[in-house]
Amino acid sequence: MPFTTKLIPLAIALAFAGTASAQDVVKIGHVGPISGATAHLGKDNENGAKMAVEELNAKGFMINGKKVKFELQLEDDGADPKQGTAVAQKLVDGKVVGVIGHLNSGTTVPASKIYHDAGIPQISPSSTIPDYTKQGFKTAFRVVANDNKLGGTLGKYAVETLKATNIAVIDDRTAYGQGVATEFVKGAKAKMPNVKIVGKEFTNANATDFTAILTSLKAKKPDLIFFGGMDAVGGPMLKQMKALGINAKFMGGDGICTESLMRLAGDGLGEGNVTCAEAGGVAGDQEKVMEDFKARYKKRFNSDVQLYSPYVYDAVMTMATAMQNAKSYDPAKYLPELKKVKYQGVTGPIQFDDKGDIRDGALTLFTFKGGKKTKMAVIK
Numbered sequence: 112m113p114f115t116t117k118l119i120p121l122a123i124a125l126a127f128a129g130t131a132s133a134q135d136v137v138k139i140g141h142v143g144p145i146s147g148a149t150a151h152l153g154k155d156n157e158n159g160a161k162m163a164v165e166e167l168n169a170k171g172f173m174i175n176g177k178k179v180k181f182e183l184q185l186e187d188d189g190a191d192p193k194q195g196t197a198v199a200q201k202l203v204d205g206k207v208v209g210v211i212g213h214l215n216s217g218t219t220v221p222a223s224k225i226y227h228d229a230g231i232p233q234i235s236p237s238s239t240i241p242d243y244t245k246q247g248f249k250t251a252f253r254v255v256a257n258d259n260k261l262g263g264t265l266g267k268y269a270v271e272t273l274k275a276t277n278i279a280v281i282d283d284r285t286a287y288g289q290g291v292a293t294e295f296v297k298g299a300k301a302k303m304p305n306v307k308i309v310g311k312e313f314t315n316a317n318a319t320d321f322t323a324i325l326t327s328l329k330a331k332k333p334d335l336i337f338f339g340g341m342d343a344v345g346g347p348m349l350k351q352m353k354a355l356g357i358n359a360k361f362m363g364g365d366g367i368c369t370e371s372l373m374r375l376a377g378d379g380l381g382e383g384n385v386t387c388a389e390a391g392g393v394a395g396d397q398e399k400v401m402e403d404f405k406a407r408y409k410k411r412f413n414s415d416v417q418l419y420s421p422y423v424y425d426a427v428m429t430m431a432t433a434m435q436n437a438k439s440y441d442p443a444k445y446l447p448e449l450k451k452v453k454y455q456g457v458t459g460p461i462q463f464d465d466k467g468d469i470r471d472g473a474l475t476l477f478t479f480k481g482g483k484k485t486k487m488a489v490i491k
Contacts, residue, residue, distance in 0.1 A: 135179045137440045139164075139430065140202035141423070142195070142212030142222070145187035148317060148343035149215070151371055151417060156214050156236060157185060158412050159420030163427035165411075172431060175438035181431070188218045190316065199225040207231065208440050211426045214419070216240035216287040223251050232446050234430060236422035239365065239390050240290045244466040250442075252449065252463050254422050254429065254456075255390035256472030261364050262291040264474060264490055265337070265388050266298025270306050273360055273386065275299075275335035279310040279328045281321075281348075283340030288316070291364040292339030309333050314348075316341065321348050325355055333359045341366040346375020353379040362386045368477055369418050370484055383478050391422055392475030392489040397459055404457045425456035 141160040143153035164181045171178050184205055186198035195218030202210055203225060210226055210233045213219040219238035226233040227248040235243065235253045239261055244251055269275045280296060282288040299306050309331040312324040325348070328336065336352070336359045338345050345367035352361070361384060368387035373380055393401045404424065405416050430445075433452045437445035454461045462470045476487040 135174075135177065135440070136182055137174075137179050137434070138182045138184055138205070138207050139427070140184045140186060140205070140207040140210040140212070142186045142188050142198055142202070142210065142218070143214040144190035144218075145185075147189045147191075149190050149341050152341075152369065152419070153187070153190075153214055155417035155420045156212070156423045158408065159236070159423030160185075160211055160427055162408065162411060162420075163424045163431075167427075167431055172435075174434050174440055179440065188213055188215075188222075190215045190218060192217050192221050194218075195222045196225060198222075202226075203229040203231060208442050209233070209430050211236060211423060211430070213238065215285070216243065216290065217285045219243055220246075220286060223248055226250055230442050230446075232430065232433075232442055232449055234426040236426045237365070237390070237419040238287075240286050242286075242290075244468050249450075249467075250446065252467040254426050254458065254461055254469050255365075255419075256474050257390075257468060258287075258290045258294045258364070260472060261388055261390050261474055262294025262339075263298035263301070265362060265364065265386070266295040266300070267302040268386070268476065269295070269335055269337070269362060270299050270303040273335060273362075275306070275360065276303075277307045277309045277331070277333050277335075279312070279331065279333035279336045279359070280308060281312045281314060281324065281328075281336065281338045281340075283316045283318075283344055284313050285316050285340070287364075287366060288339035288341075290339070291366075292337060295337050295339070295362075295364075314340070314344065316344060318344055319347055321351050322355070325351055325357060329355055329357050335360045335362060338363045338367065342369045342372045342375055346372050346377075346379075349376040349379035349381075349385070351379070353381075360384055360386065364388055365390045365418065368484075370415055371417060373479060373482065373484070380479055383480050385479050386487075387477050389418065389475045389477065390472070391419075391458055392473040392486075393459055394473075394489040400457055421457045425454070425458050425461060428456060429454045429461050
C-alpha cells in the first residue's frame, strides 16, 4: 500500500505535465521599423500585435478543439528594403506560420516574394502601394485601402473642396511616397483636368533641410503643397514652410496623419491648414468599438494609439480566425480559409477580394485643430 500511494501523486503529476507539454505553440512574425525615423509608428504596430496575442492566449484560443499558445517573433526592418528582406528570410527560417507586416510599402513588397516562395501567409496592416497585391502572390493580403483610393481621393478633395488651382508636389522617393503622390496627381487631374501642377520636387526619408526645394516652390506661388512621405519629414517641412513665409495649405497621406505630427511640426502646423487621410476608418456604432480599443491600448501601454495598431490587432485576429476555420495552423491548410474569411474587427468588417485587398476599404480625412487630430469624414 505505501508503495502504491506514492505512485498515485507521481502519475497525476506526469499526466498534467503531459497535458501542458501537449499544448501547441503557434509562432507568427511581426515586422515594422523599431529603429530609425519612423520607430514610433513601428512600435505602435508592434504593440497592436502584442495586444492581440495576449488576448488570444488569455481566453484560451482553440484550434480543432485543442488549446494553442500564440508566440510572436518580433523583427525590426528599419524601414529599409534590404533589412526587410533579411528579416523576412529570418522569419521563414524560424518556421513562423504567418507574418503580420511590414509597415512600409518599400519593405513589404520585396519581403512578400520571400513569404510567397515559402508559402507563408502575410497580412500587411498599413502598406498601401497597389503593386503589393498586383504581383499575383496568393499569400499577400492587406487590411487597409490602397493608394489608388487614398491618393486619388485626396487629389479630388484638394481641387473640389479646398479649391486648389496651383499645386506643388513633393515626395520622399520611397515606394510609398512616390506612389501616393502619383495617385494624388491623377485624382486631382481627373476632377479638374486644367489644374496646374506648378512644381514637382523630391527629398529623402531621412532629410531635415528643405530650404532649397521650398524656396524654389515659393517662387511658383502654390496654394497647396502635397507631400508623399512620413511624419518625421513632414513635420520639419511644415516648420520650414512657416519660416519661409509659405502660406499654402499642406496635404499628405496616412504617413503624416499621426498624433506625432503636432509635436514634429510645432507652430508650423497651423489651425486647420493640414489635411491628411488615414487608409481606414470607422463610423457609426463602430466608433464605440474603436474607442474601447484605444482605451485598452492606453491602459496596456500607457500611450495613445499612433496610427495603425488597431489594424495590426485586426490582422492578427483575422489570421487566427482563418486558422480556427481551417482547424489547422498549417499555412497550406489555413491559407484557403484566409481567402474567404469574414471577420468583424475593431476597424470594421474584414474580407478580401481575389487579389488580397480588403473589400470596400474605407479612408478617413483628418485635419488638426485646437491641438487635436480632428476627423472630418469617413469615405467608403
